Amino acid sequence: MADIIPAKFCAGCGHPIVLMMMHKILKEKNLEKKAVLGLDIGCSLLAWNFLPINTFQTHHGRVVPTMMGFKRARKDSVCFAYVGDGGAYAIGWQSLFHMARRDEPITVIVVNNTVYGMTGGQVAPTSMVGQTTPTTPEGSVEKPFLGLEYIKPVVNEKAFLARTAVNNPKQIQDCIRQAIETQQAGHFSMIEVLSLCPTNWHTKGAETLKYLEEMRSVFKVGIL
Ligand SMILES: Cc1ncc(C[n+]2csc(CCOP(=O)(O)OP(=O)(O)O)c2C)c(N)n1
Numbered sequence: 001m002a003d004i005i006p007a008k009f010c011a012g013c014g015h016p017i018v019l020m021m022m023h024k025i026l027k028e029k030n031l032e033k034k035a036v037l038g039l040d041i042g043c044s045l046l047a048w049n050f051l052p053i054n055t056f057q058t059h060h061g062r063v064v065p066t067m068m069g070f071k072r073a074r075k076d077s078v079c080f081a082y083v084g085d086g087g088a089y090a091i092g093w094q095s096l097f098h099m100a101r102r103d104e105p106i107t108v109i110v111v112n113n114t115v116y117g118m119t120g121g122q123v124a125p126t127s128m129v130g131q132t133t134p135t136t137p138e139g140s141v142e143k144p145f146l147g148l149e150y151i152k153p154v155v156n157e158k159a160f161l162a163r164t165a166v167n168n169p170k171q172i173q174d175c176i177r178q179a180i181e182t183q184q185a186g187h188f189s190m191i192e193v194l195s196l197c198p199t200n201w202h203t204k205g206a207e208t209l210k211y212l213e214e215m216r217s218v219f220k221v222g223i224l
């Protein structure tokens with residue numbers, strides 16, 4: 001019991017759900033030892049000692065190329081690039097897009113909470129029209145960034161692209177299973193998970209889930 005370390009995520013955060021589902025599938029597939037989890041900056045980094053698998057930290061927006069390099073060097077590994085919506089679709093978009101286009105065989109998991117969570121909830125490319133944040137006090141005016149839909153036209157036909165949400169853990173598991181199989185078959189896979197950030201949304205209980213429902217009406221879940 002001395003090994004148990006308290007998680008660093010806020011109460012009600014969606015990150016632990018995603019990480020636990022990923023771990024469940026790795027155990028099911030007996031891949032814990034082959035798995036390598038790369039973390040971006042943002043609240044993803046709070047996972048650095050959350051799971052009993054090899055994990056390392058990269059710079060903001062740079063987890064995707066880092067894991068690409070790791071995979072090229074260790075082809076038998078199962079590589080995950082775990083990144084927030086800001087890391088994936090703002091600062092890291094250039095490398096993510098080209099890596100998807102080149103069909104690099106890693107799995108990218110984008111945890112979309114529509115804000116820059118760790119730095120105080122500022123507007124992100126994924127913020128919804130009208131969303132108020134510390135940097136958009138009168139509401140965001142830009143259309144939200146649909147990363148998967150933008151990537152879809154450039155990927156190999158065998159790539160796996162899916163969007164799911166933390167209120168459907170079974171679907172998260174199915175997506176992770178298919179993403180791993182796609183990576184092991186030598187192709188790119190990416191899952192965007194609609195997540196919860198009650199701390200920056202300033203929501204409680206049912207209000208938080210209502211917010212997630214609003215996200216689901218903008219970001220369509222399912223396999224693309
Ligand atoms: C190169 C660089 N630019 C900016 C930052 C500051 N920074 C740290 S976390 C963060 C936002 C992270 O947002 P997101 O990727 O959506 O992750 P979340 O915290 O929401 O899970 C920013 C801008 C940084 N650490 N490094």
Ligand code: SF4
Binds near residue numbers: 012015117118196200
């Ligand atoms: S700030 Fe938001 S994303 Fe970060 S740990 Fe807290 S609830 Fe989770």
Ligand SMILES: [Mg+2]
Binds near residue numbers: 086111112117
């Ligand atoms: Mg975010």
